[in-house]
Amino acid sequence: MRRLILLCLALFVTMPAAGTELRVAVAANFTATLERLAELYGPENGVRFAVSSGSSGKHFAQIRQGAPFDIFFSADDQRTADLVASGHAVADSRFAYAEGVLVLWSPDAGRIPDDGAAFLERGDYRRVAIANPRVAPYGIAAEAVMQAHGIDLATRRIVTGQSIGQAFNFVTTGNAEVGLLALAQVIAHERRQGAGSRWLPDAETYPPIVQEVVLLTVAREPEAASAFLDWVRTSETAREIIESDGYRL
Incomplete structure (x- = not known):
């Protein structure tokens, strides 16, 4: 007892x-x-x-x-x-x-083709959103992917958010057509709003x-x-x- x-x-x-x-x-x-x-x-x-x-x-x-x-x-x-x-x-x-997993995403279901690498390299977009690489790990990853595909990081077509959340908002509000974002954010958004279009960069092209x-x-x-x-x-x-x-x- x-x-x-x-x-x-x-x-x-x-x-x-x-x-x-x-x-x-x-x-x-x-x-x-x-x-x-x-x-x-x-x-x-x-x-x-x-x-x-x-x-x-x-x-x-x-x-x-x-x-x-x-x-x-x-x-x-x-x-x-x-x-x-x-x-x-x-x-x-x-x-x-x-x-974390990086993804190139647009809320437009037909915007990003299967060959997302070629899409990035051709510049088939007006603006691409990324998080600030100085403070955000997803921004560091996005910068690495763009460098791997020969994108000029000085171009004015890159819209930089102070966080990955702000970068995501740039895309959902139309301030950028596409973004290099967190896959988790995209999945959560698509569960509520329906599928857009996406491409997953090779994980070898950006730091873990x-x-x-x-x-x-x-x-x-x-x-x-x-x-x-x-x-x-x-x-x-x-x-x-x-x-x-x-x-x-």
């Missing part, structure tokens, strides 16, 4: 309290996927998610200034490493949750977009946050969702 009581007490201590809220900073490209994961995990584990979506650079600066997040899903692996080094994140919590997550040292709910991260890392269901949303694992 005494052992049963002790076991119950241990479970009470380690399980998240009902109504536990996790504050999560997430890169814009992973927001839709995180929301799917949260909808699945939250009700079964008594956890609510307060999600802040934006550029990894913006979140990084906010965290360095003391923003009260529990978890940070970054679009790269450099910012998580820097946060660990500066003492803002827990070292052994850091892991790669996905590898390794996306990492980390538990922050200011976390208000470190146990609940760690449990969620363990689920993201080990659950077959979570991995299937991430892969189906346009990421490599």
